[in-house]
Amino acid sequence: MDAVNPATNERIDTYEDDSPAAVEQALADAADAFESWRGVPLRERQELLASAGEVLRDRTRELATVMTREMGKPITQAESEVEKCAWVCDHYAEFADSYLASDHHPSPPEATVKTRYDPLGPVLAVMPWNYPFWQVFRFAAPSLTAGNVGLLKHASNVPGCAKAIEDVFREAGYPEGAFQSLLIPSDLVDDVLEDERVRAATLTGSGPAGRAVASTAGENLKKTVLELGGSDPFVVLDDADIDAAAETGAWARNMNGGQSCIAAKRFIVHDAVYDEFLDAFLEEVESLAVGDPMDETTEVGPQASQSLLEDLHEQVEASVDAGATVLAGGEPLDGEGAFYPPTVLTDVPEGCPADAEELFGPVASVFRVESEDAAVEKANDTRFGLGASVWTEDRDRGERVASRIDAGCTYVNQLTKSDPRVPFGGVKDSGYGRELSAAGIHEFVNRKTVWIE
Known part of the structure; x- marks a missing residue:
């Protein structure tokens, strides 16, 4: 994958695609990581997410520069994007425990009935280049904190951003396999999504890309969230x-x-x-x-x-x-x-x-x-x-x-925006499902009813 600076149209770096063996290893690592990560106490997962926010703030200018060089975002807007990613980390570090608290239901006197919110497993995230950090973190912050693990297939023109995001989670202390970037072309997404170890997918991108992911996921009975185009x-x-x-x-x-x-x-x-x-x-x-x-x-x-x-x-x-x-x-x-x-x-x-x-x-x-x-x-x-x-x-x-x-x-009397505190998503050809707030963290969980007699 070539990273090209759109301000000059000059190639700034080249990244090798992940080999089939590397993709297989990533899937195996994700499955292994999930088995231990799901058992990590929620409070510890929240603390790790807060650490990721600190890493983002410590490296704001560096990460913003990667964005600007790869996709042309003005540097001040790129810095604001990194800061917004830190904000979404802060938000779920503070509120994930209340969002994921079990709901109790009416029941006979001798029983306790509740809904638990348990993680699903490895989730594939197919993400676009236009907000190359924010789109990833608004998925990753709630999903990882809920106990899932993430596999990122980023846009092919921002490979440096994909690797930098992986580095942020690693530096914050996340275990190996909890979040991985796959440098693969779009035509290999179906193969990854069809793998039984991948339990769900989210995509932000074009209508055709969304339909393709939804079709493959539907054939394999896997949950999806799609945030597509808008006019x-x-x-x-x-x-x-x-x-x-x-x-x-x-x-x-x-x-x-x-x-x-x-x-x-x-x-x-x-x-x-x-x-x-x-x-x-x-x-x-x-x-x-x-x-x-x-x-x-x-x-x-x-x-x-x-x-x-x-x-x-x-x-x-x-x-x-x-x-x-x-x-x-x-x-x-x-x-x-x-x-x-x-x-x-x-x-x-x-x-x-x-x-x-x-x-x-x-x-x-x-x-x-x-x-x-x-x-x-x-x-x-x-x-x-x-x-x-x-x-x-x-x-x-x-x-x-x-x-x-x-x-x-x-x-x-305000421009349309996304905010960690409120649900975000579309209808009609703009997709389905919601990101952010409580709605976002509930998308990739098993709403498990538990009846205790």
Whole structure:
């Protein structure tokens, strides 16, 4: 696997794929580790997770630099990602014991009946490149603390991140085999998932990848959690704080180079404030600093690879050919690196890529609607259902509109985000299952009823 710096398109390192023998050894080690790890007292597992958080904080700049060099995330955003991983470790180090406490049920006087939350075994995690640390830790922190062991198949363009994450757990004191990275191509995922020693799988990624994992897991009767793509609506109603909506919206679309499943992608704006919002939004978008991701003043770095940039630009060109208007950006930047500028499209025709597909880069589609009902209809006019954001000065109205939008999480007067304290996940083509909070740690456990007479 070649690690390529997208800011320069230069190869920075090469990693050898794991051999079939190495994969077999990893599976055997995971199975062996689970038998002892499941018996480690929960309090000790929580203490180890707290240690992992400390390792992350001690190595923040180093780990952030690995991210930035491999996938182009601006260094300040990469540091924030490492800190967020430490936060999720802190969260489960504090709350896992309460999340996993047995639930007691009504029973006859002579009996005690409860539900225990026991681990399942080795869990395969197929993870993406866009948040190469956070996506892994939001799975690993709860799952390992519940007593499972982890096998990470990371995206092939971030092998250094995969190895660094494995090192974090090792340095924190986790036993051998508790968390391992497999450097394998995607076409070997089925073989690993079909192995009887692997008991469940989680995937964050594209719809086709999710369907493939779900199909294989289903054939083998294994639990899955899928967090797939999104085309999140950002609804601006006629009573919104326009300056706040424009400022937050520009950031919600463009942070991490726009490469986020929960980025605001479709801006659905009430006619009464459309022109005002568009002017303010354009000003915010055009003020974002694009450049070297190692420069701490950079806000938008490169796309994660040249091929991803080319795919994005094809979607923009197809949308323009269909009738969309480019008000900002719209062309790759000259020079080295996979740089695409923050882009704003209006007059977006129904069914073109900017309307119907997920644009995984810094391209905002802006739509004009005539009413609240039309805004909700447009927000739901998508096969995706991950996140949404609603902007209004009336909190009751915001909650009412949020309840009508088909999404796994909807924020009022805030950008869509993931937070260790609350469940996260989608509906429709955005997947199923939940991560984070109590819901996340309960995904990969055996909810075992125990009746004691």
